[in-house]
Amino acid sequence: MKLNLAICQFRPVKADVEASLAEAARVFERLEAMTPRPDMLVFPETALTGYFLEGGVREHAMTAERMLERLNGLYLSGTARPADALLEVVIGFFELYRDRVYNSAFCARLGEDPAILHIHRKVFLPTYGVFQEERFVDPGHTVRAFDTSWGRAAILICEDVFHSLSSTLAALDGAQLILVPSASPARGFEPGPGVPGNVVRWDRVLRTIAEEHGVFVAAVQILGFEGGKAFPGGSVVFGPRGEAIARAPLWEEALLGMRLDLRDISAARVGGPLLADLERALPGLLLHRPRGTEGGRPSGHEPEGSS
């Protein structure tokens, strides 16, 4: 099975969902000129508003159903789209769900029979340094893979992927492709790599995940400046052997298409069956799992000095 994937390093119009949707519609139109035509298109985190909204998140949050309705309307009105053509789209947005606001991304099928295939609500909300997410949105609680027209995928949003447990759960749940809509503000300008320090770290983390689990990983970044914070891009796709398949340029919008051969996953796992090893070891590990720590020391255990 092969997947024609497109990733869009996208510049939101800050705090303006309508204007951002109009830009997204232009991306839909550009897809039709791509060969092969993409089966799936991935936008970044908070693609329709920008990332730093502070107390403004509620003013721009919408339900997943409304988001599907808006995206599908734009998709169907596209003039270049062949009749009956479907598209699976992944996009990050501030989601209103049961009277709460989440930093979410969904996967939806657009076309004559639109449907939401999966919603991921960001679990790990960065609230340190420049980040304040937990002040303004609620956390999700689950990581799950889901079925698509071509195979099985999972969504993790930005910091979710920096916790190795998240991608492990996704891989154990059968994900062949881990999609990571993100908004990573640049910092670090030491000589050497030629890119901001955070881009180097993203590369290291994503490559390790792809190699460890034998999965494809696609991280898609927003672009632009928000209040002095740069989102320089650096979207990247890794294959199941840890090889870079596509990399978007820094500082520029980009729509990249690629064909992923999902047979590469089994080939990689034959050579490095780490996921299968984990599956076998996991019940025992969970049975003897640590009971949590407090202040760096196991809680409710023996006093210091005992052994």
Next chain:
Amino acid sequence: MSGEREDVIEIPDAVHSPDVSLPPSPDDLSPLAIDTKLVERWLVEFLRSEILRRRFEYVVVGLSGGVDSSLTATLCRHALGADAVKGFLLPYRTSSQESRDHALLLADGLGIETREIDITDAVDGYAERFEAGMSDHRRGNVAARQRMIVLFDQAAKLDALPVGTGNKSERLLGYFTWHADDTPPINPLGDLFKVQVWELARAIGIPEEIVEKPASADLIHGQTDEEDLGVSYAEADLILHHLLSGYPADQLEEFGFDAAKIDMVRQRLEGTHWKRHLPTVPMLSSTAIGEWYLRPVDY
């Protein structure tokens, strides 16, 4: 790009290795080293983005002949083109001829338009007439604020955005006039230490005589920043870098940093937090601006 496996630019493997962090040393300036090409692009993109987002086509920059304003004007020119940058020379009667020469040298090199407006009458109209015997320190503050009055008025006249020139060192040390140098709504050098400004200025091609001269506020003839502060920028910047990175003062002393200089830098840093904030407002409600009512600057 489309199709199977395009050519992909690889980030070199070496950068995937964990960073090796050596203990701070007063002789090791490497923590302050910058990728000048990356920083230049970063700041040019910032300027372009911020200025266009605010719907301006022009910027005004005060040109002192020093490295900060020279670098700022150069970055603005790279971001917007020479026609968009309006340079203002705003001398006071004690300003040096060298400052003027260097400002014009820079402007000529960039091909940007300049105008000179002498602020002596405006400053002395207050200082000499009402406050004879005013100290040089107070007079310097009055001149700095007068420069901003002119710069903002010229910005209004030209429908342009004023661009600030303050660097991270002077911001952290409180070595600037509050509500003067820090007033413009965007400030591209505000997260670069002075030694990093120098490094970028050299790389970007600012004339040598501007980059290599001692930094000076040019308020008193022969005055230099480093004499004023009692520490070189290289020393102060390194101490600031390590303090902000979480090293306590006593640990820096163990690493060989000069105790008196650490103390001086720390006192300046800790005594000037107020200068890096907007005025303090008593919070009376749960809709207080910036406390409860939180919206980003570009919202």
